[in-house]
Amino acid sequence: SKRATPLARVAAGGRARAWCAARGARGPRQREGATSMRGNPRGLGGGYGGGRESPRSRNAGRAGSQPPRTGKPSDKALIISGSEGKYELINGTYEPNGMHGKYACWTTRNSNPCYLFHTGKTRWVISKELDDGTTCYAFVTDDGVENPAKCKGPWTRCNDRGEWNKDARIRCVETAVSNNPFVKLRVSLDEEMRQVKIVEEKDRQLLWKRLDRDGDGTVDLAEVEALVGDLCKSGVWPSWLGHERCLERAFEQTIEDSAHGDNQVDKENFHELLLNIFWFGKLDEVFQDIAQEDDEISFSEFQSGMDKLGIRIPANKAEEEFRKFDSDGNGCVNFSEFCVQVRAQVCPDVTDGRDKTDVAKMEIHEMMTKSSAPATAGTMVRKKAMGDFNKLEKQFKAMCNDPSQKGLKKAWSRLDYNGNNKVSLAETGKWVVENYPILNHAPALLRAHEATLKSYHVDDGFVEKKEFKTLLLNLLYYNKLFWMFEQSQDDSSDRRMDLKEFMWCCSMCGVKMSTSKAKSEFQKIDTNNGGMILFDEFCEYFVAKQCPKEMADFVTDD
Secondary structure, eight states: OOOOOHHHHHHHHHTHHHHHHHHGGGOOSSOTTOOOOTTOTTOOSSGGGGSSOOHHHHHHHHHSOOOOSSOOOOSSEEEEEOOOGGGGGGOEEEEEEEEETTEEEEEESSSSOOEEEEOSSSEEEEESSOSSSSSOSEEEEOTTOSSGGGOOOOEEEEOTTSOEEEETTOEEEEEOOOOOHHHHHHHHTHHHHHHTTOSSHHHHHHHHHHHOTTOSSEEOHHHHHHHHHHHHHTTSSOGGGGOHHHHHHHHHHHHHHSSSOSSOEEGGGHHHHHHHHHHHHHHHHHHHHHOOSSSEEOHHHHHHHHHHTTOOOOHHHHHHHHHHHOTTOSSOEEHHHHHHHHHHHHOOOOOOOOOHHHHHHHHHHHHHHHHSOTTTTTOOOOOOOHHHHHHHHHHHHHHHHOTTOHHHHHHHHHHSTTOSSEEOHHHHHHHHHHHOGGGOOHHHHHHHHHHHHHHTTOOSSOEEGGGHHHHHHHHHHHHHHHHHHTTTSOTTOOOEEOHHHHHHHHHHTTOOOOHHHHHHHHHHHOTTOOSOEEHHHHHHHHHHHHOTGGGSOOOOOO
16 A cells, blocks of 8 residues: 655644544543553552542532633753653653643653653653553643643652552642653654553563564574564554565664664664664655765755654754764765664663563572572573464464374373362362463463353363363463463553454464454454454454364263
């Protein structure tokens, strides 16, 4: 399909603010009022700050003058300071980002942004998502004013122990809006970057798991091209991100900037690769419009390109800015120099891509190195990888399709060790730990067991021999899906998903389908036409989709 014009694509970022306002109408991620603040997902400790808004706080908001029911975007930026410890990440400058519902909202300038917005009730909150404020890092009662900088305070935040306490050190003050044109561009394109899932660390982790199937920690250009192609074909990513020339240059630039110098990108450089893919794709048509016959632009063409991006650089600073782009000093800027410099100024912050599993792995490795015997001193703890699940999937499907049922009989005899032809959840858990530790994930085990019983309309809690195939495959796919998505949503999430999230999940699981097909499949699951499905319903759908033949009863007289 024809790509959007550069001006249309950049302008689309400007519509993000309207999208943000509409998103609030989608409904909270969990039941309204059952507020569970980030860092304390179950609302334990710290009084009502981590649970429901107390009647006192609601009445206090009503007693004074309420914030205006219709507001306007702020013309001031905000500075948050004074937060220490685990949540010092909320400190920083927040630029105006239009409206969220009926109130102004703000966004930090970095590429892993925080958002400051009104919940629509009685609080201003700081969160990593622009939603209904159900989960957040810190909040302050609104005091009936239209700007959090004017609230009396104090702010309340979660400490390192998950307790909610008032913190008088946190300050919120107004400051002038940044005149840096690249900061303005970053804010205007914020939602577009979020929609392609490269802003949140949890989304990048999921993309990496999908990409690094063998779990060796590196990927090559062919693997990247295959993933991006799947994402674009399924409609999860816009088609302009799949331009072959841009992908190659983004990959080459990432390798050039890395310290390893080989032809592969590792997890440490994955965030940088995603940013390069986005910006090389975003800027491609802009660059081609302003470049003449060659692949370079002059100073005058550079000024024209900045104008097309909506970046207004004062005449007295234009040459200085051009020199920043012209890294080799030859008086011209090539496509890679142009993209890298725009990306570097708009998204300067890049993470190392390590998740909590990576950190835990290194801690355990260091502990074993210091305290273990020489025989185990060099041992590394290996985490799960997509390749492990794919290998086990082939093994299970072969076992289920074997006419002799030899493998199934052997597996069942180990599971049903007392020979009474039925097994409990506890017996299944013990069998998994002893034989398939990769499947040892309690929430997945429970749901796989329950789904098996449900499919046979049984409620006695025991899986019988004829239901073993179904149990086996449920164990595999529920574990695989939970492993992939355990970081993709917050702990407090009710695991619901809309159509876009459904398409994202299917793509991450390797299920290829067009946008129209995805809509059709989604509607089959969404029987009440509510526009949302439960994650458990998606799991049931996925299991049936992946292995309809193998779901036959396992029946034998032996």
